[in-house]
Amino acid sequence: MAQMSRQQLEIRLKQIDASLAQWDAGNYGICRHCKGPIRVERLEILPEAPFCMACQEGFES
Template sequence: MSERTDSHDQQWISELEATLHHEFAAQTARLTELTADTGDPGEAHTNAALIAATRLSLDQIAGALRRLTAGGYGRCERCGTDIPRERLEILPHARFCVPCQQKQNG
């Protein structure tokens, strides 16, 4: 989303940023709950997987927020082209356009 001054796009970015901050807080609370020791060894494996997934989600959200702040949000980190807004609406933490993501996944 490079150098966009359209008020509709700015409103969308503001709403997205608020949503990402809200999701970050929710995932942080979830991580706190998951890391609380329940004393049940049967839950350890499940909790480990949930903790890993939650940490990944937090990293992705934090990365999107950093790109928003730095002005690089919405640009592919590999080729530098704009990532289509439709992709960002579905996957707000997307770092790559679809062709580059496919190359990344190999």
């Protein structure tokens, strides 16, 4: 596993926290940007992913 800075870890924890809140609200697996479903394959790799693949790629490019 690549080395993570404390800041990266904090961001990841916040995303996990937000995912748990989404789960409680019944919104887990829904992209926070386009409100579309996030693919299960993506959630298996990155369970705390807040955005679907298309939105994430849009942010990064």
